[in-house]
Amino acid sequence: MYVRGLELVDFRSYARVVVELGPGPCVLVGPNGVGKTNLVEALAYVATLESHRVATDAPLVRFGTARAVIRCAVVHEERELLIELSIEPGKANRARLGRSPVTRTRDILGALRLVLFAPEDLSLIRGDPSERRRYLDELLVARQPRFAGVRSDYDRVLKQRNALLRSAYLARKTGGSRGGDLSTLDVWDAHLARHGAQLVRARLDLVAGLAPHVAKAYSAVSASRSDARISYAPSFGLQDDLEQALLAALSESRPSEIERGVTLVGPHRDELTLTLGEMPAKGYASHGESWSYALALRLAAYDLLRDDGIEPVLILDDVFAELDAGRRDRLAALVGEASQVVVTCAVEDDVPAGLRGARFLVGGGEVQRV
Structure with a gap:
């Protein structure tokens, strides 16, 4: 399983952003505070319907807007599934699977399997x-x-x-x-x-x-x-x-x-x-x-x-900066063969060479593949 694409509308700091990902290692690089964690938080929300950073949905919606939308394209066994979530604080969230509405938002659980490791x-x-x-x-x-x-x-x-x-x-x-x-x-x-x-x-x-x-x-x-x-x-x-x-x-x-x-x-x-x-x-x-x-x-x-x-997507959010060289290398060896590993970092050199796959620069409300 891997995430092929992610689109956010009025989620956290993003008015709108589209990120085209792929299998294997994907490294999101940028200074602290530019929105790297917002991207992986959105993916984790699709998988769990909860944020690992806040207890309520209100902070997920960009200030001054009424709702946030997450669209996520997931590939499993060569079949692609589009998951869409509409987050509206004070109201019931809404969801679609494959462009069809679901009766309950929790009906999307299991469509994306994901494990997130974060400083929290x-x-x-x-x-x-x-x-x-x-x-x-x-x-x-x-x-x-x-x-x-x-x-x-x-x-x-x-x-x-x-x-x-x-x-x-x-x-x-x-x-x-x-x-x-x-x-x-x-x-x-x-x-x-x-x-x-x-x-x-x-x-x-x-x-x-x-x-x-x-x-x-x-x-x-x-x-x-x-x-x-x-x-x-x-x-x-x-x-x-x-x-x-x-x-x-x-x-x-x-x-x-x-x-x-x-x-x-x-x-x-x-x-x-x-x-x-x-x-x-x-x-x-x-x-x-x-x-x-x-x-x-x-x-x-x-x-x-x-x-x-079903092999889940693995996310390592700002992990390597906190690890010594030995732990970095051992962790990279453990996860290097995963179907998809999404890594965020402020300094690319902190990421072991075995995980430096597709590279994305994050900043100014945009994500660019380089």
Whole structure:
């Protein structure tokens, strides 16, 4: 799989730009701040329907305009598919596949398989558990797009349940005699347990398949003898029937949840544990080790997707400037044979010779192939 062409209209800093790409390495060169990351962010948005840089869609739309449009031509097994997204903050986004509208925007998920490594990925190692949960769920959806619906259903139920707990908490704090009406809490527990069990089971299976790839990728990138290991740490006790286990945990934690006004157990509280040797990576890994670990997580995702039978597009956004010469060369050797690698850089000499394929100059709102 590779991206043949990308067109942006009123996306980020671009009024309109068209980029003709191709298989193999594609290097986007230009000073910092000229829009290189905006281009790869648009590609990643097509693949995930999320930005890796911001939490909402509003910053994606060029200032002073009402909507942004992304058009992306993807080639897989010699067949080309046009994907079009219209991003309209405050309204439902719209999408087309092959020029035909889709019922739901998430129906385009899976049309472009892509793995992006960016400087923000250091938060996978150093950041909050939510960053690692997001990593798992994005990979889960990339492999099985139906889980976008499972995530959406779980988030909807969690929001409703938290609203019920919060209203009861506020009623009690303001002197309500009964502390709010919790008569429907059992119903929301059942919904949360059903959707949550599906999500946890899928994450457990994903981590089991991902773990050997992470260990292999870390060893290859870092040339270190330390083992990189990942494991899933749930917020409740596991058993064969995950739905019943989550229901039991919700029942047990109910007094504390009512006291605090928030749901305390479920996949939104779980953790992906990262260790390096015998120590947790967070707080103990050096800067270089953290970069290597973050790279290993993304390369492991790439390998797992490739094992599914469709080789994804790989994007390395401003990566090589942060790596020493040894790590640069080892990374280039690992990804040099990928069907398409899109690299962004401010200094072309930072990119190893094995990845210097098609070259594009980015600046002044334009992208020129040279």
